[in-house]
Amino acid sequence: xxxxxxxxxxxxxxxxxxxxxxxxxxxxxxxxxxxxxxxxxxxxxxxxxxxxxxxxxxxxxxxxxxxxxxxxxxxxxxxxxxxxxxxxxxxxxxxxxxxxxxxxxxxxxxxxxxxxxxxxxxxxxxxxxxxxxxxxxxxxxxxxxxxxxxxxxxxxxxxxxxxxxxxxxxxxxxxxxxxxxxxxxxxxxxxxxxxxxxxxxxxxxxxxxxxxxxxxxxxxxxxxxxxxxxxxxxxxxxxxxxxxxxxxxxxxxxxxxxxxxxxxxxxxxxxxxxxxxxxx
Amino acid sequence: xxxxxxxxxxxxxxxxxxxxxxxxxxxxxxxxxxxxxxxxxxxxxxxxxxxxxxxxxxxxxxxxxxxxxxxxxxxxxxxxxxxxxxxxxxxxxxxxxxxxxxxxxxxxxxxxxxxxxxxxxxxxxxxxxxxxxxxxxxxxxxxxxxxxxxxxxxx
Numbered sequence: 001x002x003x004x005x006x007x008x009x010x011x012x013x014x015x016x017x018x019x020x021x022x023x024x025x026x027x028x029x030x031x032x033x034x035x036x037x038x039x040x041x042x043x044x045x046x047x048x049x050x051x052x053x054x055x056x057x058x059x060x061x062x063x064x065x066x067x068x069x070x071x072x073x074x075x076x077x078x079x080x081x082x083x084x085x086x087x088x089x090x091x092x093x094x095x096x097x098x099x100x101x102x103x104x105x106x107x108x109x110x111x112x113x114x115x116x117x118x119x120x121x122x123x124x125x126x127x128x129x130x131x132x133x134x135x136x137x138x139x140x141x142x143x144x145x146x147x148x149x150x151x152x153x154x155x156x157x158x159x160x161x162x163x164x165x166x167x168x169x170x171x172x173x174x175x176x177x178x179x180x181x182x183x184x185x186x187x188x189x190x191x192x193x194x195x196x197x198x199x200x201x202x203x204x205x206x207x208x209x210x211x212x213x214x215x216x217x218x219x220x221x222x223x224x225x226x227x228x229x230x231x232x233x234x235x236x237x238x239x240x241x242x243x244x245x246x247x248x249x250x251x252x253x254x255x256x257x258x259x260x261x262x263x264x265x266x267x268x269x270x271x272x273x274x275x276x277x278x279x280x
Numbered sequence: 281x282x283x284x285x286x287x288x289x290x291x292x293x294x295x296x297x298x299x300x301x302x303x304x305x306x307x308x309x310x311x312x313x314x315x316x317x318x319x320x321x322x323x324x325x326x327x328x329x330x331x332x333x334x335x336x337x338x339x340x341x342x343x344x345x346x347x348x349x350x351x352x353x354x355x356x357x358x359x360x361x362x363x364x365x366x367x368x369x370x371x372x373x374x375x376x377x378x379x380x381x382x383x384x385x386x387x388x389x390x391x392x393x394x395x396x397x398x399x400x401x402x403x404x405x406x407x408x409x410x411x412x413x414x415x416x417x418x419x420x421x422x423x424x425x426x427x428x429x430x431x432x433x434x435x
Binding site for chain 1: 284303304325326327328339340342345346393397412414415
């Protein structure tokens with residue numbers, strides 16, 4: 001299988017990349033690791049006349065602390081994030097996840113920004129970043145804007161990113177938040193993932209890889225915010241069950257909807273337990 | 281830079297190369313068809329099986345899902361760049377000594393993946409070896425012999 005011919009652009013600066021995306025509109029795609037885009041092009045699911053290669057824009061690969069946040073450039077590769085000492089010190093759950101995604105070849109090429117923008121429903125990072133309260137910084141000819149990670153992915157392969165917008169970086173607040181991220185992998189894909197962070201007065205619990213995009217579990221969050229130590233067997237299990245029942249989960253080639261609800265419940269309980277262990 | 285073809289320069293198995301490639305050419309086709317390096321195998325074509333693995337600046341890379349233009353200014357190692365018939369690379373020798381191949385189709389990808397592992401982690405545990413090789417599929421050996429071959433390289 002071969003991608004159809006395209007014109008290749010290799011900008012060196014963010015402003016040049018933005019200008020190219022603006023000029024070619026729907027005919028252009030940002031290109032970084034290619035782990036999703038090239039597969040889609042080879043299989044004929046996607047066709048573009050122009051690819052804008054972001055790999056040689058240094059600004060997009062920077063990983064740094066910026067005040068009270070960890071800033072991860074959109075073109076940072078999974079392997080770079082996994083082995084980065086700033087990330088493993090500040091947000092160890094992100095370093096761990098990026099070190100376990102797919103296989104070493106995907107981790108050497110695939111980027112965190114590509115993962116978010118492609119919005120494959122079985123991707124792990126959107127769920128973790130949503131629970132961490134991360135913000136995504138996008139730029140276009142209209143200027144910069146920030147979008148909460150939890151509101152970025154809106155459906156399968158759908159995000160709020162406009163065609164001419166470029167994801168610059170992900171900013172993760174560094175307020176001391178113990179977080180648990182757990183996932184269940186079937187073959188080489190995650191079939192249920194969950195992130196939980198609980199502090200007195202505030203809880204964030206998200207489940208992903210089960211519906212078309214990550215979802216917050218409202219009843220579970222409300223319960224844990226008022227009772228962070230809620231027993232797993234009582235009200236907590238009931239809240240998780242109700243939240244999962246409300247999600248729009250369909251049968252697919254990996255699992256029936258019922259089985260997936262079961263896995264979702266299991267993985268959410270594991271994420272809460274792992275968050276509690278991290279706090280203890 | 282705006283091109284449908286592009287001039288690239290890179291190091292291939294130690295040799296400096298200049299080439300002109302169509303921008304939609306995949307690295308695997310450039311290596312196999314233009315350079316005649318048939319040790320790199322195409323199988324799943326979707327970054328799952330590892331048969332097409334080459335090293336780009338030492339990193340394991342799926343040549344089926346990489347553009348030839350992406351290797352501009354890099355150093356690429358294919359299986360042909362390791363050892364020789366008279367003096368095998370230690371990883372190749374270990375696979376031979378431990379009968380870690382049968383049909384051999386997946387072997388170039390496994391060997392290059394192991395080279396990459398030992399480069400960043402010279403003393404991997406058995407679990408780390410298994411975890412690293414989860415992206416290389418072998419349908420003959422059942423993996424035990426491969427893992428034993430890699431373990432034999434750990435001092």
